[in-house]
Amino acid sequence: xxNSPKQAVPILATLNALNRKYGRLYSYPSQxxxxxxxxxxQGVDIAIATLNRWLRDAEDKQYxxxxxxxxxxxxxxLLFQSTLYKITxxxxxxxxxxxVSVYAQIKxxxxxxxxxxxxxxxxxxxxxxLKAVIESTMMFGGKKxxxxxx
Numbered sequence: 211x212x213n214s215p216k217q218a219v220p221i222l223a224t225l226n227a228l229n230r231k232y233g234r235l236y237s238y239p240s241q242x243x244x245x246x247x248x249x250x251x252q253g254v255d256i257a258i259a260t261l262n263r264w265l266r267d268a269e270d271k272q273y274x275x276x277x278x279x280x281x282x283x284x285x286x287x288l289l290f291q292s293t294l295y296k297i298t299x300x301x302x303x304x305x306x307x308x309x310v311s312v313y314a315q316i317k318x319x320x321x322x323x324x325x326x327x328x329x330x331x332x333x334x335x336x337x338x339x340l341k342a343v344i345e346s347t348m349m350f351g352g353k354k355x356x357x358x359x360x
């Protein structure tokens with residue numbers, strides 16, 4: 211059960227539904243939104259601390275990537291916004307084993323990853339533009355920390 215996606219599957223299914231709804235390979239819902247969607251559509255009622263543990267576990271197992279979004283304001287300084295979530299190829303394979311059709315998403319990830327190259331993010335020192343993150347090969351499950359300047 212070490213690499214079992216048991217706890218990650220409801221979260222991955224919820225994030226996948228958001229990705230499909232907006233036609234993207236990423237989403238940035240708040241944790242409250244994720245909790246509400248888990249409760250309504252997956253029948254999973256958990257606390258926010260449990261959600262954070264499950265998200266950290268899913269990220270450690272490389273089922274998804276979380277990227278903190280930060281906005282800089284001249285008067286207020288750093289303003290933290292909702293986190294960006296991207297499901298990796300490994301996460302989509304875990305979803306497909308539960309019966310979710312994810313062929314189109316995996317195909318899109320491979321096409322974007324082959325175009326992008328892994329060196330794209332290495333040239334940035336500090337905040338990384340959103341476009342560079344989306345086009346990077348981190349979507350395949352790399353373990354890096356990136357901040358997005360919005």
